[in-house]
Amino acid sequence: MSTMGRYTLPVEQTEWKFEGQTEVCFRWEYEDERKGLLELYDKGKKQQWDASTRIDWSQDLDPENPMGLDDRMIAIYGSPLWDKLNAKERAQVRHHQQAHTLSQFMHGEQGALIATAKIVETVPGIDAKFYAATQVMDEARHVEAYSRLLHEKFELCYPITKGLKTLLEQGLSDKRWDMTYLTMQILIEGLALAAFQRIRDFAQNPLAAAVNAYVMQDEARHVAFGRLSLRDYYPQLTQAERDEREQFVVEACYHMRDRFNQWELWERLDFPAEECAAAVMESDQMKQFRTRLFTRIVPTVKDIGLWGPIVQKGYSDMGVMDFAKVDAAAILANDDKVAEEFDAKTRLRDSAVAAAAE
Numbered sequence: 001m002s003t004m005g006r007y008t009l010p011v012e013q014t015e016w017k018f019e020g021q022t023e024v025c026f027r028w029e030y031e032d033e034r035k036g037l038l039e040l041y042d043k044g045k046k047q048q049w050d051a052s053t054r055i056d057w058s059q060d061l062d063p064e065n066p067m068g069l070d071d072r073m074i075a076i077y078g079s080p081l082w083d084k085l086n087a088k089e090r091a092q093v094r095h096h097q098q099a100h101t102l103s104q105f106m107h108g109e110q111g112a113l114i115a116t117a118k119i120v121e122t123v124p125g126i127d128a129k130f131y132a133a134t135q136v137m138d139e140a141r142h143v144e145a146y147s148r149l150l151h152e153k154f155e156l157c158y159p160i161t162k163g164l165k166t167l168l169e170q171g172l173s174d175k176r177w178d179m180t181y182l183t184m185q186i187l188i189e190g191l192a193l194a195a196f197q198r199i200r201d202f203a204q205n206p207l208a209a210a211v212n213a214y215v216m217q218d219e220a221r222h223v224a225f226g227r228l229s230l231r232d233y234y235p236q237l238t239q240a241e242r243d244e245r246e247q248f249v250v251e252a253c254y255h256m257r258d259r260f261n262q263w264e265l266w267e268r269l270d271f272p273a274e275e276c277a278a279a280v281m282e283s284d285q286m287k288q289f290r291t292r293l294f295t296r297i298v299p300t301v302k303d304i305g306l307w308g309p310i311v312q313k314g315y316s317d318m319g320v321m322d323f324a325k326v327d328a329a330a331i332l333a334n335d336d337k338v339a340e341e342f343d344a345k346t347r348l349r350d351s352a353v354a355a356a357a358e
């Protein structure tokens with residue numbers, strides 16, 4: 001069945017086209033490459049994988065709680081509304097909320113696919129074009145993996161949220177190449193890493209955990225790509241140009257933090273949307289989650305040199321300054337390691353199955 005049959009809203013109602021600005025840049029210097037970017041390109045080539053073979057799609061999800069997540073991760077958990085629900089209704093909330101979250105991952109991945117294809121066109125260095133080309137393939141695989149999880153296992157999809165759509169449109173409508181990176185590789189992918197991590201580390205279902213672990217292994221390279229490219233470029237800009245970018249970062253961060261009310265979900269479930277959105281904003285669990293979303297973004301923003309008074313004030317007001325102390329490179333290296341541990345577990349299980357069959 002096509003996505004159309006899975007959607008909570010018909011696909012034709014939500015189709016999205018807009019005029020994206022692009023300045024195409026050819027590069028005739030083929031040998032002036034930066035070591036860091038070439039090493040990353042090399043890693044990108046070697047770490048390509050096939051979503052249909054690395055992931056064991058024969059595993060099923062529990063219809064009552066597909067990804068096997070703790071109920072405390074449900075945005076309205078503990079509210080009077082949640083307390084009134086019976087077991088069947090709670091199962092429906094789990095199914096829908098998890099599909100809503102994964103749908104945003106899937107749409108964000110399509111955004112990354114398009115943004116990175118744009119970077120191939122617009123970025124000046126051939127080394128960055130090389131790396132971005134490997135990322136385009138990564139993003140296609142990510143769309144494939146989330147879409148398969150939603151279509152085959154959840155049999156349910158939600159349309160893109162307004163918040164994600166606005167941010168994507170801003171990043172893709174700006175013809176300056178660094179703004180695509182700043183929107184995608186630094187902000188959206190930084191945020192995505194924190195959201196994926198929550199599932200990779202807490203999902204009891206091995207299929208859901210594995211999809212997120214493998215996607216994260218690639219995303220860690222993508223964030224590193226943004227860091228390497230912008231870290232060289234931002235010191236060359238004027239203070240006014242950096243200030244403009246800092247302003248954009250702060251506004252986008254507020255926007256991302258405050259968009260997590262899951263309005264479409266409550267409407268679809270026929271719950272009182274305002275009451276639910278208020279419960280989401282009040283929930284301690286969600287408050288913590290909205291703060292933790294910035295663990296990956298803050299150290300990267302500091303590292304690329306957007307660390308003037310505008311960003312520092314914004315992050316102090318949001319209460320996320322402490323994340324500036326996080327060692328961004330170490331945390332990205334750990335994402336790589338965790339994905340390899342998932343591979344090792346699969347190999348162990350496969351050899352146990354083979355031994356049992358002998």
Ligand SMILES: [Fe+2]
Nearest residue numbers: 109112139142
């Ligand atoms: Fe991705």
Ligand SMILES: [Fe+2]
Nearest residue numbers: 112189219222
């Ligand atoms: Fe990515």
